[in-house]
Amino acid sequence: MLGKSTAAAxxxxxxxxxxxxxxALLSGDQARTTLPLLLLFFLVWIGVMAGAFMFRTGLRAWLWMGGATLAGYALLHVLKAGGLVRVAA
Known part of the structure; x- marks a missing residue:
């Protein structure tokens, strides 16, 4: 239980x-969609933390969630570096 809790936290x-x-990056109009997505952020965060407790062991929670986090940020980096998404300044 401690492993799942620390993975969630x-x-x-x-x-x-x-x-x-x-x-937010993949939305067409960032000016209109950023605020609603920021309001939904807390619900997504709670859902992800609750999802950590669905794994059988704490090690699996760390591996799957850590792998998903690394893969996600690598995907964002590739999208930005390749010029596939434009970041609004």
């Missing part, structure tokens, strides 16, 4: 940031 926030950030 440590990896829940960056994984939720990745999900909401990807949705």
């Amino acid at each position: 440590c990896l829940g926030l960056p994984l939720a940031v990745w999900v909401v950030g990807l949705a």
